[in-house]
Amino acid sequence: MTHPMLKQKIISKAHELGFELIGFAKYQILEEEISNLENWLSKNYQAGMNYMERNIEKRKDISQILPDCKSVISLGMNYYVNEKFEKSDDFGKVSRYAWGKDYHLIIWKKLDELIEFIKQIEPDFEAKSYVDTGPVMDKVWAVKTGLGWQGKHSNIINKKIGSWFFISTVITNYNFEEYSKPISDFCGTCTACIDACPTSAIIQDYVVDSHKCISYLTIENKNEIPDEFIGKFDKWIFGCDICQDVCPWNVKFAYQTNIIEFLKVENKELELEEIEKMENSKFKKRFNESPIFRSKLKGLKRNAEFLQKQK
Numbered sequence: 001m002t003h004p005m006l007k008q009k010i011i012s013k014a015h016e017l018g019f020e021l022i023g024f025a026k027y028q029i030l031e032e033e034i035s036n037l038e039n040w041l042s043k044n045y046q047a048g049m050n051y052m053e054r055n056i057e058k059r060k061d062i063s064q065i066l067p068d069c070k071s072v073i074s075l076g077m078n079y080y081v082n083e084k085f086e087k088s089d090d091f092g093k094v095s096r097y098a099w100g101k102d103y104h105l106i107i108w109k110k111l112d113e114l115i116e117f118i119k120q121i122e123p124d125f126e127a128k129s130y131v132d133t134g135p136v137m138d139k140v141w142a143v144k145t146g147l148g149w150q151g152k153h154s155n156i157i158n159k160k161i162g163s164w165f166f167i168s169t170v171i172t173n174y175n176f177e178e179y180s181k182p183i184s185d186f187c188g189t190c191t192a193c194i195d196a197c198p199t200s201a202i203i204q205d206y207v208v209d210s211h212k213c214i215s216y217l218t219i220e221n222k223n224e225i226p227d228e229f230i231g232k233f234d235k236w237i238f239g240c241d242i243c244q245d246v247c248p249w250n251v252k253f254a255y256q257t258n259i260i261e262f263l264k265v266e267n268k269e270l271e272l273e274e275i276e277k278m279e280n281s282k283f284k285k286r287f288n289e290s291p292i293f294r295s296k297l298k299g300l301k302r303n304a305e306f307l308q309k310q311k
Protein backbone atom coordinates (compact mmCIF):
# COMPACT_ATOMS: atom_id res chain seq x y z
CA MET A 1 0.00 0.00 0.00
CA THR A 2 1.82 3.10 -1.19
CA HIS A 3 -0.21 5.96 -2.47
CA PRO A 4 1.72 8.48 -4.56
CA MET A 5 2.12 11.81 -2.79
CA LEU A 6 0.21 10.65 0.33
CA LYS A 7 2.90 11.99 2.63
CA GLN A 8 2.83 15.40 0.95
CA LYS A 9 -0.95 15.51 1.20
CA ILE A 10 -0.82 14.65 4.91
CA ILE A 11 1.73 17.42 5.50
CA SER A 12 -0.42 19.99 3.68
CA LYS A 13 -3.58 18.96 5.52
CA ALA A 14 -1.78 19.02 8.89
CA HIS A 15 -0.54 22.56 8.21
CA GLU A 16 -4.03 23.60 7.13
CA LEU A 17 -5.37 22.26 10.45
CA GLY A 18 -2.82 24.35 12.34
CA PHE A 19 -0.12 21.75 13.13
CA GLU A 20 3.02 23.72 12.36
CA LEU A 21 5.32 20.77 12.94
CA ILE A 22 5.06 17.30 11.45
CA GLY A 23 7.47 14.39 11.15
CA PHE A 24 7.48 10.68 10.32
CA ALA A 25 9.29 7.74 11.93
CA LYS A 26 9.43 4.04 11.21
CA TYR A 27 7.92 1.68 13.78
CA GLN A 28 10.44 0.47 16.34
CA ILE A 29 10.47 -0.94 19.85
CA LEU A 30 11.66 1.61 22.42
CA GLU A 31 14.32 -0.33 24.32
CA GLU A 32 16.65 2.40 25.60
CA GLU A 33 13.90 4.94 26.31
CA ILE A 34 11.88 2.42 28.32
CA SER A 35 14.91 1.52 30.34
CA ASN A 36 15.24 5.28 31.12
CA LEU A 37 11.56 5.39 32.05
CA GLU A 38 11.97 2.34 34.29
CA ASN A 39 14.96 3.94 35.93
CA TRP A 40 12.88 7.12 36.52
CA LEU A 41 10.06 5.05 38.01
CA SER A 42 12.47 3.06 40.20
CA LYS A 43 13.53 6.36 41.81
CA ASN A 44 9.85 7.23 42.33
CA TYR A 45 10.16 10.44 40.25
CA GLN A 46 6.57 9.96 39.08
CA ALA A 47 5.46 10.91 42.66
CA GLY A 48 1.68 10.34 42.86
CA MET A 49 1.15 9.81 39.09
CA ASN A 50 0.43 6.09 39.32
CA TYR A 51 -0.73 6.08 35.70
CA MET A 52 2.93 6.42 34.65
CA GLU A 53 3.54 2.93 36.07
CA ARG A 54 0.82 1.40 33.90
CA ASN A 55 0.91 0.37 30.23
CA ILE A 56 4.70 0.06 30.12
CA GLU A 57 4.35 -2.69 27.46
CA LYS A 58 2.28 -0.37 25.23
CA ARG A 59 4.71 2.50 25.72
CA LYS A 60 7.57 0.19 24.82
CA ASP A 61 5.92 -1.49 21.84
CA ILE A 62 3.17 0.45 20.06
CA SER A 63 2.15 -2.70 18.18
CA GLN A 64 0.37 -3.54 21.46
CA ILE A 65 -1.87 -0.60 20.55
CA LEU A 66 -2.13 -1.05 16.77
CA PRO A 67 -1.05 -4.61 15.86
CA ASP A 68 -0.29 -3.79 12.23
CA CYS A 69 1.62 -0.58 12.95
CA LYS A 70 4.37 0.47 10.56
CA SER A 71 5.02 4.11 11.35
CA VAL A 72 4.42 7.07 13.64
CA ILE A 73 3.51 10.63 12.71
CA SER A 74 4.24 13.32 15.30
CA LEU A 75 2.52 16.67 15.12
CA GLY A 76 3.36 19.87 16.97
CA MET A 77 0.90 22.68 17.64
CA ASN A 78 2.26 26.07 18.70
CA TYR A 79 0.35 27.59 21.65
CA TYR A 80 2.50 30.65 22.33
CA VAL A 81 0.64 33.90 22.97
CA ASN A 82 2.77 37.00 23.34
CA GLU A 83 1.49 38.38 26.66
CA LYS A 84 3.09 39.05 30.02
CA PHE A 85 1.90 38.79 33.62
CA GLU A 86 0.80 42.15 35.02
CA LYS A 87 -1.02 41.62 38.29
CA SER A 88 0.03 42.07 41.93
CA ASP A 89 0.82 39.47 44.59
CA ASP A 90 -2.92 39.06 45.15
CA PHE A 91 -3.00 36.97 41.97
CA GLY A 92 -1.50 33.60 41.04
CA LYS A 93 0.08 32.89 37.64
CA VAL A 94 -1.26 30.21 35.30
CA SER A 95 1.16 28.43 32.95
CA ARG A 96 0.57 29.48 29.38
CA TYR A 97 -0.70 26.15 28.13
CA ALA A 98 -3.79 26.73 30.30
CA TRP A 99 -4.61 30.35 29.44
CA GLY A 100 -7.42 29.38 27.06
CA LYS A 101 -9.59 26.40 26.17
CA ASP A 102 -8.33 22.90 27.01
CA TYR A 103 -5.98 21.85 24.20
CA HIS A 104 -7.13 18.23 24.34
CA LEU A 105 -10.61 19.30 23.21
CA ILE A 106 -9.16 21.32 20.33
CA ILE A 107 -6.54 18.83 19.16
CA TRP A 108 -8.59 15.61 19.42
CA LYS A 109 -11.04 17.06 16.88
CA LYS A 110 -8.26 18.08 14.53
CA LEU A 111 -6.63 14.64 14.74
CA ASP A 112 -9.96 12.99 13.84
CA GLU A 113 -10.27 15.33 10.89
CA LEU A 114 -6.75 14.54 9.71
CA ILE A 115 -7.32 10.79 9.92
CA GLU A 116 -10.67 11.03 8.10
CA PHE A 117 -8.93 13.00 5.36
CA ILE A 118 -6.24 10.32 4.95
CA LYS A 119 -8.83 7.50 4.90
CA GLN A 120 -10.63 9.18 2.04
CA ILE A 121 -7.47 8.97 -0.05
CA GLU A 122 -6.35 5.58 1.28
CA PRO A 123 -9.31 3.53 2.61
CA ASP A 124 -7.03 0.86 4.16
CA PHE A 125 -5.28 3.46 6.32
CA GLU A 126 -5.64 2.74 10.04
CA ALA A 127 -4.48 4.92 12.89
CA LYS A 128 -4.60 5.51 16.63
CA SER A 129 -4.00 9.09 17.66
CA TYR A 130 -3.17 10.63 21.01
CA VAL A 131 -2.27 13.90 22.58
CA ASP A 132 -0.88 13.78 26.12
CA THR A 133 -3.29 11.28 27.68
CA GLY A 134 -2.39 8.15 25.65
CA PRO A 135 -0.17 5.27 26.75
CA VAL A 136 2.55 6.53 24.41
CA MET A 137 5.78 8.46 24.89
CA ASP A 138 4.93 11.65 23.02
CA LYS A 139 8.36 13.23 23.56
CA VAL A 140 10.34 10.16 22.51
CA TRP A 141 8.43 9.94 19.22
CA ALA A 142 8.75 13.70 18.68
CA VAL A 143 12.52 13.24 18.75
CA LYS A 144 12.43 10.22 16.44
CA THR A 145 10.21 12.06 13.94
CA GLY A 146 12.57 15.04 13.90
CA LEU A 147 10.24 17.59 15.55
CA GLY A 148 13.06 18.60 17.84
CA TRP A 149 15.50 17.48 20.51
CA GLN A 150 14.90 16.86 24.18
CA GLY A 151 16.15 19.88 26.13
CA LYS A 152 17.76 19.58 29.54
CA HIS A 153 14.43 20.64 31.09
CA SER A 154 13.07 17.48 29.36
CA ASN A 155 10.67 19.27 26.98
CA ILE A 156 11.11 19.02 23.21
CA ILE A 157 12.60 22.05 21.46
CA ASN A 158 12.29 22.89 17.79
CA LYS A 159 14.96 25.14 16.27
CA LYS A 160 12.44 27.34 14.49
CA ILE A 161 9.73 27.78 17.14
CA GLY A 162 11.20 26.81 20.51
CA SER A 163 9.27 24.53 22.89
CA TRP A 164 5.81 26.13 23.27
CA PHE A 165 4.04 23.40 21.34
CA PHE A 166 1.84 20.42 22.17
CA ILE A 167 2.79 17.03 20.78
CA SER A 168 0.37 14.58 19.19
CA THR A 169 1.32 11.02 18.30
CA VAL A 170 -0.39 9.13 15.46
CA ILE A 171 0.38 5.43 15.13
CA THR A 172 -0.34 4.16 11.60
CA ASN A 173 -0.38 0.93 9.57
CA TYR A 174 1.21 2.74 6.61
CA ASN A 175 4.75 2.43 5.34
CA PHE A 176 6.04 5.79 4.12
CA GLU A 177 8.84 5.78 1.54
CA GLU A 178 10.97 8.15 3.54
CA TYR A 179 11.32 9.00 7.23
CA SER A 180 12.55 12.08 9.09
CA LYS A 181 16.01 12.26 10.59
CA PRO A 182 16.30 12.90 14.33
CA ILE A 183 17.70 16.36 15.20
CA SER A 184 20.83 16.64 17.28
CA ASP A 185 20.90 18.23 20.72
CA PHE A 186 21.42 22.01 20.59
CA CYS A 187 21.52 22.65 24.36
CA GLY A 188 25.31 22.69 24.30
CA THR A 189 26.84 24.03 27.50
CA CYS A 190 23.72 26.04 28.44
CA THR A 191 22.21 25.30 31.86
CA ALA A 192 19.74 28.24 32.06
CA CYS A 193 16.69 26.04 32.81
CA ILE A 194 18.46 24.08 35.55
CA ASP A 195 19.79 27.27 37.15
CA ALA A 196 16.40 29.04 37.02
CA CYS A 197 14.22 26.24 38.42
CA PRO A 198 13.29 27.59 41.88
CA THR A 199 12.75 24.15 43.42
CA SER A 200 15.74 22.37 41.80
CA ALA A 201 13.38 19.89 40.16
CA ILE A 202 15.69 19.21 37.20
CA ILE A 203 17.86 16.96 39.27
CA GLN A 204 20.24 16.15 36.43
CA ASP A 205 20.35 17.06 32.74
CA TYR A 206 17.13 15.77 31.07
CA VAL A 207 15.65 14.36 34.28
CA VAL A 208 12.81 15.91 36.32
CA ASP A 209 11.81 14.73 39.80
CA SER A 210 8.05 15.37 39.88
CA HIS A 211 8.02 15.65 43.71
CA LYS A 212 9.85 18.96 43.29
CA CYS A 213 8.26 20.26 40.10
CA ILE A 214 5.74 23.11 40.61
CA SER A 215 3.80 21.83 37.64
CA TYR A 216 3.25 18.49 39.39
CA LEU A 217 2.72 20.04 42.82
CA THR A 218 -0.04 22.38 41.57
CA ILE A 219 -1.80 20.12 39.02
CA GLU A 220 -1.43 16.37 39.48
CA ASN A 221 -0.62 16.27 43.18
CA LYS A 222 -3.55 15.24 45.41
CA ASN A 223 -1.84 16.02 48.73
CA GLU A 224 -0.78 19.14 50.60
CA ILE A 225 2.18 21.06 49.17
CA PRO A 226 5.15 20.46 51.51
CA ASP A 227 6.29 23.47 53.57
CA GLU A 228 9.82 23.15 52.17
CA PHE A 229 8.48 24.92 49.06
CA ILE A 230 7.16 28.00 50.87
CA GLY A 231 8.72 31.06 49.24
CA LYS A 232 9.81 29.09 46.17
CA PHE A 233 6.67 29.09 44.05
CA ASP A 234 7.19 32.43 42.32
CA LYS A 235 3.40 33.01 42.35
CA TRP A 236 2.50 29.98 40.19
CA ILE A 237 -1.02 28.78 40.99
CA PHE A 238 -1.39 26.30 38.13
CA GLY A 239 1.59 24.76 36.32
CA CYS A 240 4.96 26.46 35.87
CA ASP A 241 6.78 27.86 32.84
CA ILE A 242 10.06 29.05 34.30
CA CYS A 243 12.37 26.48 32.69
CA GLN A 244 10.89 27.24 29.27
CA ASP A 245 10.65 31.02 29.80
CA VAL A 246 14.41 31.24 30.32
CA CYS A 247 15.37 28.93 27.46
CA PRO A 248 17.24 30.91 24.79
CA TRP A 249 15.45 28.98 22.03
CA ASN A 250 12.12 30.37 23.27
CA VAL A 251 13.49 33.83 23.99
CA LYS A 252 14.80 34.10 20.42
CA PHE A 253 12.36 32.13 18.30
CA ALA A 254 8.90 31.77 19.89
CA TYR A 255 6.20 33.47 17.87
CA GLN A 256 2.47 33.80 18.29
CA THR A 257 0.16 30.88 17.50
CA ASN A 258 -2.49 31.27 14.82
CA ILE A 259 -4.96 28.93 16.55
CA ILE A 260 -7.90 31.19 17.41
CA GLU A 261 -8.89 29.19 20.49
CA PHE A 262 -5.42 29.66 22.03
CA LEU A 263 -5.44 33.39 21.27
CA LYS A 264 -8.52 33.79 23.44
CA VAL A 265 -6.77 34.29 26.80
CA GLU A 266 -9.23 33.74 29.63
CA ASN A 267 -7.31 32.58 32.69
CA LYS A 268 -3.84 34.09 32.79
CA GLU A 269 -3.89 35.27 36.41
CA LEU A 270 -6.32 34.17 39.12
CA GLU A 271 -7.25 36.25 42.15
CA LEU A 272 -6.25 34.24 45.23
CA GLU A 273 -9.06 35.49 47.43
CA GLU A 274 -11.67 34.80 44.78
CA ILE A 275 -10.42 31.21 44.42
CA GLU A 276 -10.34 30.69 48.18
CA LYS A 277 -14.00 31.71 48.41
CA MET A 278 -15.17 30.02 45.21
CA GLU A 279 -18.13 27.62 45.27
CA ASN A 280 -18.06 24.44 43.22
CA SER A 281 -20.87 25.56 40.90
CA LYS A 282 -18.90 28.70 39.98
CA PHE A 283 -15.71 26.64 39.51
CA LYS A 284 -17.48 24.24 37.16
CA LYS A 285 -19.02 27.02 35.14
CA ARG A 286 -15.83 29.03 34.80
CA PHE A 287 -13.30 26.22 34.22
CA ASN A 288 -15.47 23.61 32.54
CA GLU A 289 -13.52 23.78 29.26
CA SER A 290 -10.19 24.85 30.76
CA PRO A 291 -7.19 22.62 31.66
CA ILE A 292 -7.57 24.13 35.16
CA PHE A 293 -10.57 21.84 35.64
CA ARG A 294 -8.06 19.01 36.18
CA SER A 295 -6.86 20.25 39.56
CA LYS A 296 -10.49 20.35 40.81
CA LEU A 297 -11.61 23.16 43.09
CA LYS A 298 -9.97 21.45 46.06
CA GLY A 299 -6.54 21.50 44.39
CA LEU A 300 -6.89 25.05 43.15
CA LYS A 301 -7.91 26.28 46.63
CA ARG A 302 -4.94 24.45 48.14
CA ASN A 303 -2.66 26.23 45.65
CA ALA A 304 -4.20 29.64 46.42
CA GLU A 305 -3.81 29.08 50.16
CA PHE A 306 -0.21 27.98 49.65
CA LEU A 307 0.59 31.16 47.72
CA GLN A 308 -0.99 33.26 50.49
CA LYS A 309 1.56 31.73 52.88
CA GLN A 310 4.46 33.16 50.90
CA LYS A 311 3.23 36.72 50.49
Ligand code: B12
Pocket residue numbers: 033034036037040049052095096097131132133134135136137138139140150153154155156157163164165166167168205206207208210213215216220238239240241243
Ligand atom coordinates in the same frame (compact mmCIF):
# COMPACT_ATOMS: atom_id res chain seq x y z
C1 B12 B 1 4.03 12.82 33.18
C2 B12 B 1 4.06 14.16 32.46
C3 B12 B 1 4.41 15.29 33.20
C4 B12 B 1 4.91 15.21 34.66
C5 B12 B 1 6.39 14.72 34.65
C6 B12 B 1 7.30 15.58 33.73
C7 B12 B 1 8.28 14.80 32.90
N1 B12 B 1 9.36 15.47 32.57
O1 B12 B 1 8.08 13.65 32.56
C8 B12 B 1 4.70 16.67 35.16
C9 B12 B 1 3.34 16.77 35.83
C10 B12 B 1 5.77 17.21 36.13
C11 B12 B 1 4.66 17.42 33.83
C12 B12 B 1 4.93 18.77 33.72
C13 B12 B 1 4.93 19.47 32.52
N2 B12 B 1 4.46 19.03 31.33
CO1 B12 B 1 4.00 17.18 31.00
N3 B12 B 1 3.65 15.42 30.50
C14 B12 B 1 3.75 14.25 31.08
C15 B12 B 1 3.39 13.08 30.13
C16 B12 B 1 1.96 12.62 30.43
C17 B12 B 1 4.35 11.88 30.19
C18 B12 B 1 5.84 12.27 30.14
C19 B12 B 1 6.71 11.07 30.43
O2 B12 B 1 6.66 10.07 29.73
N4 B12 B 1 7.53 11.16 31.49
C20 B12 B 1 8.37 10.08 31.91
C21 B12 B 1 9.81 10.54 31.96
C22 B12 B 1 10.70 9.35 32.30
O3 B12 B 1 10.12 11.01 30.67
P1 B12 B 1 11.07 12.23 30.43
O4 B12 B 1 10.93 13.25 31.49
O5 B12 B 1 10.90 12.70 29.03
O6 B12 B 1 12.46 11.51 30.67
C23 B12 B 1 13.27 11.08 29.65
C24 B12 B 1 14.64 11.69 29.85
O7 B12 B 1 14.94 11.72 31.23
C25 B12 B 1 15.44 10.69 29.08
N5 B12 B 1 16.84 10.68 29.45
C26 B12 B 1 17.42 10.14 30.52
N6 B12 B 1 18.74 10.35 30.45
C27 B12 B 1 18.97 11.07 29.30
C28 B12 B 1 20.14 11.54 28.74
C29 B12 B 1 20.07 12.24 27.51
C30 B12 B 1 21.32 12.73 26.89
C31 B12 B 1 18.81 12.48 26.88
C32 B12 B 1 18.70 13.26 25.58
C33 B12 B 1 17.63 11.98 27.47
C34 B12 B 1 17.74 11.28 28.67
O8 B12 B 1 14.86 9.41 29.30
C35 B12 B 1 13.55 9.56 29.77
C36 B12 B 1 12.62 8.71 28.94
O9 B12 B 1 12.66 9.04 27.58
C37 B12 B 1 3.52 13.78 28.72
C38 B12 B 1 2.54 13.28 27.64
C39 B12 B 1 2.92 11.91 27.10
N7 B12 B 1 1.95 11.03 26.97
O10 B12 B 1 4.07 11.66 26.76
C40 B12 B 1 3.29 15.28 29.05
C41 B12 B 1 4.16 16.36 28.33
C42 B12 B 1 5.59 15.92 28.43
N8 B12 B 1 4.00 17.55 29.16
C43 B12 B 1 4.01 18.63 28.49
C44 B12 B 1 4.02 19.92 29.08
C45 B12 B 1 3.69 21.11 28.19
C46 B12 B 1 4.33 20.07 30.45
C47 B12 B 1 4.61 21.41 31.20
C48 B12 B 1 5.38 22.43 30.41
C49 B12 B 1 3.25 21.99 31.69
C50 B12 B 1 3.37 23.26 32.55
N9 B12 B 1 3.62 24.42 31.96
O11 B12 B 1 3.23 23.20 33.75
C51 B12 B 1 5.43 20.89 32.43
C52 B12 B 1 6.94 20.89 32.17
C53 B12 B 1 7.75 20.37 33.33
C54 B12 B 1 9.09 19.75 32.89
N10 B12 B 1 10.18 20.49 33.02
O12 B12 B 1 9.09 18.62 32.43
C55 B12 B 1 4.10 18.38 26.98
C56 B12 B 1 5.52 18.75 26.47
C57 B12 B 1 5.54 19.37 25.09
C58 B12 B 1 6.95 19.59 24.59
N11 B12 B 1 7.12 20.53 23.68
O13 B12 B 1 7.88 18.92 24.99
C59 B12 B 1 3.73 16.86 26.89
C60 B12 B 1 4.48 16.06 25.82
C61 B12 B 1 2.21 16.77 26.65
C62 B12 B 1 1.86 16.95 25.16
N12 B12 B 1 1.41 15.91 24.51
O14 B12 B 1 2.03 18.01 24.59
N13 B12 B 1 4.37 16.61 32.79
Ligand code: SF4
Pocket residue numbers: 153196197198199200201202208212213214215240241242243244
Ligand atom coordinates in the same frame (compact mmCIF):
# COMPACT_ATOMS: atom_id res chain seq x y z
S1 SF4 C 1 8.22 23.48 35.39
FE1 SF4 C 1 9.02 24.90 36.97
S2 SF4 C 1 9.38 23.62 38.77
FE2 SF4 C 1 9.12 22.22 37.02
S3 SF4 C 1 11.19 21.87 36.27
FE3 SF4 C 1 10.44 23.62 35.12
S4 SF4 C 1 11.09 25.43 36.31
FE4 SF4 C 1 11.29 23.65 37.63
Ligand code: SF4
Pocket residue numbers: 151152153154186187188190191192193194243246247248249
Ligand atom coordinates in the same frame (compact mmCIF):
# COMPACT_ATOMS: atom_id res chain seq x y z
S1 SF4 D 1 17.57 26.48 28.80
FE1 SF4 D 1 19.47 25.83 27.82
S2 SF4 D 1 19.88 23.78 28.70
FE2 SF4 D 1 17.74 24.28 29.15
S3 SF4 D 1 16.60 23.35 27.47
FE3 SF4 D 1 17.02 25.48 26.86
S4 SF4 D 1 18.95 25.38 25.69
FE4 SF4 D 1 18.74 23.45 26.79
